Amino acid sequence: xxxxxxxxxxxxxxxxxxxxxxxxxxxxxxxxxxxxxxxxxxxxxxxxxxxxxxxxxxxxxxxxxxxxxxxxxxxxxxxxxxxxxxxxxxxxxxxxxxxxxxxxxxxxxxxxxxxxxxxxxxxxxxxxxxxxxxxxxxxxxxxxxxxxxxxxxxxxxxxxxxxxxxxxxxxxxxxxxxxxxxxxxxxxxxxxxxxxxxxxxxxxxxxxxxxxxxxxxxxxxxxxxxxxxxxxxxxxxxxxxxxxxxxxxxxxxxxxxxxxxxxxxxxxxxxxxxxxxxxxxxxxxxxxxxxxxxxxxxxxxxxxxxxxxxxxxxxxxxxxxxxxxxxxxxxxxxxxxxxxxxxxxx
Ligand code: SF4
Ligand code: SF4
Numbered sequence: 001x002x003x004x005x006x007x008x009x010x011x012x013x014x015x016x017x018x019x020x021x022x023x024x025x026x027x028x029x030x031x032x033x034x035x036x037x038x039x040x041x042x043x044x045x046x047x048x049x050x051x052x053x054x055x056x057x058x059x060x061x062x063x064x065x066x067x068x069x070x071x072x073x074x075x076x077x078x079x080x081x082x083x084x085x086x087x088x089x090x091x092x093x094x095x096x097x098x099x100x101x102x103x104x105x106x107x108x109x110x111x112x113x114x115x116x117x118x119x120x121x122x123x124x125x126x127x128x129x130x131x132x133x134x135x136x137x138x139x140x141x142x143x144x145x146x147x148x149x150x151x152x153x154x155x156x157x158x159x160x161x162x163x164x165x166x167x168x169x170x171x172x173x174x175x176x177x178x179x180x181x182x183x184x185x186x187x188x189x190x191x192x193x194x195x196x197x198x199x200x201x202x203x204x205x206x207x208x209x210x211x212x213x214x215x216x217x218x219x220x221x222x223x224x225x226x227x228x229x230x231x232x233x234x235x236x237x238x239x240x241x242x243x244x245x246x247x248x249x250x251x252x253x254x255x256x257x258x259x260x261x262x263x264x265x266x267x268x269x270x271x272x273x274x275x276x277x278x279x280x281x282x283x284x285x286x287x288x289x290x291x292x293x294x295x296x297x298x299x300x301x302x303x304x305x306x307x308x309x310x311x312x313x314x315x316x317x318x319x320x321x322x323x324x325x326x327x328x329x330x331x332x333x334x335x336x337x338x339x340x341x342x343x344x345x346x
Contacts, residue, residue: 004046004086011078012039018070018078023272023290024063032056033063035070035080042087052090061091062098063286065279066174067272068245081246085178092176100281101175108139109180111166111191118142118163124149129160132194133217136207139167141200141311148199148311151338152219155226156197165191168198170206174277185210197222199334201240201310202277205247218243219334220253220309229339233261233304237333238294238317239270240310253309253333260336264303268294275316287316295320298328305341307333 018035019025025034032041038060044050045057061084068081092101108114123137123146135156137149153159168188173181189196189211197217198204204218235257244250250270257263274280274290298306298321306321306328308314318330335341 002086002089004042004083008079008083008086009039009042009046011076012036012074013076014040015075017073017075018080021069021073023065023067023069024286027286027289032060035074035078038064038087039078039080039083042083045087045090057091058096061087062282065241065272065274065276065290067241067276069241069271072245081242085173088174088176089178097176098278098282101278104278104281105172105175105177108167108171111164114139114142114165114167115163118146121146122150123163124153124159124161125163126153126161128162128192130193132192132196133159134165134192134194134196135159135161136168136188136192136196136198136200136203137161137163137165138198138200138203138311139171145311145314145332147340148314148332148334151332151334151340152197152199154338154340155219155223155334159197162191168203168207169210170202171277173206181206182210189215195222199309199311199332201243201247201249202312204240204249205242208247213247218247218249218252218309220256221249223256223334223337224252226337228256228259228337230259231261231305231336231341234264234302235261235305235307235336236264236266236298236301236303237269237307237309238266238273238313240308240313241272241276243309244270253307256333256337257307261305264301266294266297266301268297273313273316275310275312277312280312280316291316291320295324295326299324299326303328305336306330307336309333 031037123142169181169184208216274287280287
């Protein structure tokens with residue numbers, strides 16, 4: 001079993017600056033549920049003072065959203081996201097990995113399974129291009145929101161979108177199998193030569209980590225020079241945690257939205273909505289607690305659209321607002337930019 005990378009684990013100076021940024025610490029006010037508390041647990045695991053089956057280790061490795069908000073405020077440059085991957089690689093082996101996560105990982109583990117997910121969905125489809133650029137179709141996005149890839153291609157007809165491209169492996173990397181997650185990203189990079197454009201912030205961060213920043217563009221980074229429709233609507237944004245905290249991309253989607261309507265900045269736009277990959281399925285109650293405060297904020301903002309840049313956030317916020325019978329419509333930024341949202345939809 002691999003240990004932690006010493007340079008990653010040793011970097012924390014226990015200053016506690018990260019505590020106010022952490023959504024789970026905000027819920028509990030318990031040090032153990034903070035980034036610093038979790039790093040202390042990781043050190044105890046590494047040093048052998050806590051056994052691998054200690055309940056606090058299992059609980060905290062799963063309670064953490066993996067949102068990486070702690071990284072952005074850390075003066076010591078702790079790479080918490082990388083530490084969490086190494087922790088779950090050790091912690092979530094065999095039956096310790098939640099069953100639902102295991103099922104999701106199995107569903108996307110090979111290109112043909114991913115292709116099956118979107119078989120009867122009208123996502124974008126073209127032949128591959130020998131040199132790119134390519135549009136990444138994603139695994140669950142192609143099944144749940146096929147209209148997003150169609151909008152991306154309407155906006156950028158030059159993007160090739162072959163159906164046989166597989167999953168980027170972010171789900172594996174974040175859930176205890178980082179080696180397979182990296183292998184899947186590398187394979188996707190071989191299947192899609194040239195620049196890879198993605199409509200999923202989480203996938204963008206993982207792919208960039210494996211393939212290099214130059215090869216990967218999230219759609220709002222790629223779309224800077226487009227003619228955009230004026231919607232006349234009030235629009236807010238929910239950031240993608242990994243896009244914002246991992247890749248530092250947050251100005252770009254705002255700049256596009258400001259050109260399409262009256263942009264409204266939500267106070268918590270940059271903090272996690274509780275979707276966090278598989279988190280909403282693994283820890284539905286904690287996920288709902290995090291989501292609820294955000295939904296209050298969205299409803300109070302008097303907006304027409306809530307733009308998203310990640311399919312997990314899309315699902316989480318759409319379901320939450322639907323339960324409340326809210327009139328706010330959740331749309332992917334690419335749909336707004338491509339003019340795919342009609343005024344009658346408001
Ligand atoms: S993770 Fe960073 S901010 Fe948090 S306690 Fe450690 S050094 Fe301080
Ligand atoms: S990744 Fe998010 S939830 Fe986890 S410790 Fe960091 S800030 Fe807290």
